[in-house]
Amino acid sequence: MDDRVAGGAAQRAVHLPRTPAQALFRRLVLINGLVFTIGTLVLAFSPATISAPIVLAEVPVLLIGLAVMLGANALLLRRSLAPLDALTALMQRVDLLRTGDRLSDGGNSDLTHLIGTFNSMLDRLEAERSASSGHALAAQEGERRRIARELHDEIGQSLTVVLLGLKRVVDRAPDDLREELHGVQEIVRASLDEVRQVARRLRPGVLEDLGLHSALNALAADVSQMSGVKVLRSVQPDLPPLGSDVELVLYRIAQESLTNIARHAHAEHAEVSLQAEDGRLVLRIADDGQGGARQDGAGIRGMRERALLIGARLSVDSPPGVGTCVRLDIPDPANRSATS
Incomplete structure (x- = not known):
């Protein structure tokens, strides 16, 4: 029983996918190993020889070989790690209000999982942002309708009653007060118009x-x-x-x-x-x-x-x-x- 359990665990471990870090480490090891292997083969089968101690004339050959190996290693590593620069730039400029900005994998199989995971994260964040904004704006529109209704039905009607009352007072007021009451009347009428305009802006009937x-x-x-x-x-x-x-x-x-x-x-x-x-x-x-x-x-x-x-x-x-x-x-x- 223990052997079967151990065998099943070992089989599952064999089939577990590599993490992005493991895949990147494997690629770097392979690139460096490939470069140094090629350099060793060139040195072994080329007519160039190295004396012991090193002759001064052999120093340029060694320096050229080292430069070629370092250049090839840097070029291969740069191509492998280039998607990380693009991913960093996307992280810096991402804005959930400006959707659709994504990074393509560029054929780099070792970083495809990382790029795909980041793109999926952006999809989820944008969907959640849109849903939360929708709920907030729906609540905002409901509150606007409620305030507009109260402005129209309560404050608007109260000001209308005040305006009608002032009209009756103006009709019975003596001449020396009538002009002042007319001024108050215009202020109330302007306030009523402003309340109606605010209500219209809040609720576009x-x-x-x-x-x-x-x-x-x-x-x-x-x-x-x-x-x-x-x-x-x-x-x-x-x-x-x-x-x-x-x-x-x-x-x-x-x-x-x-x-x-x-x-x-x-x-x-x-x-x-x-x-x-x-x-x-x-x-x-x-x-x-x-x-x-x-x-x-x-x-x-x-x-x-x-x-x-x-x-x-x-x-x-x-x-x-x-x-x-x-x-x-x-x-x-x-x-x-x-x-x-």
């Missing part, structure tokens, strides 16, 4: 009621009215059918982009374009402002997270003094949906 085309037109009109930036709109009328998740992502990215333009770009003109191109849907928001956005702020990173939810790719081009262009490419938009 026009998107749910009238669709993406009308929602983008209303968004552009609101930004133009509030900031003075002239926003041109170019939305293709016969867009393919889109899911509610895709429409919400498109609207939120356009909203964030236009908000950034109004606050930071110092632009005079902006353009919102939504077109179907070669089987994909392209949203483009551009301005003629100062540009020069070098790092992704919280707003741009939030847009990248939303883009990942529907398998889209977001790019931001912002050369100094030329303006900024935000582009969202959605492949096969009809079959995209966000992670819920």
Whole structure:
């Protein structure tokens, strides 16, 4: 019984795959052994001879042979270890919000397992990041809807009641107080309008009621009215059918982009374009402002997270003094949906 157990363990040990470290060690040993074996054979069968003690004329031959052996060894080792440099560079630049950056194995069988394991790790991290972002954004949208509903139903209605009460007071007030009450009336009316605008930004009711085309037109009109930036709109009328998740992502990215333009770009003109191109849907928001956005702020990173939810790719081009262009490419938009 003990012999069979020992034999089975030995058989399993024989078939265990080599670890990446063992495979790399084996390759280095083989390379060095091959180089020194070739050098020994050349020395043994060549007409060159080595005297004892060494003659001065034989020193250049030995130095040349040593240089050739070291050069061949360095070249073979460099080719074998080259994927490690590429792997290190990928580790330094990897960003889970910029997906698809992977390293090919390059035919190096000893490092294929290491490279494949790292690529699989990136796949898992990107999937987990996308899922967690989806849950967080879904909770955020739910909270936005709740706050918008409370603003509209409670604060908005309370301000409306106050406004109506002020109107009755103004009608019965003496002339010397009427002008002051009119000023209070205008303040309350402005506050009511602002509450309604905040509620619309938090919960785009026009998107749910009238669709993406009308929602983008209303968004552009609101930004133009509030900031003075002239926003041109170019939305293709016969867009393919889109899911509610895709429409919400498109609207939120356009909203964030236009908000950034109004606050930071110092632009005079902006353009919102939504077109179907070669089987994909392209949203483009551009301005003629100062540009020069070098790092992704919280707003741009939030847009990248939303883009990942529907398998889209977001790019931001912002050369100094030329303006900024935000582009969202959605492949096969009809079959995209966000992670819920």
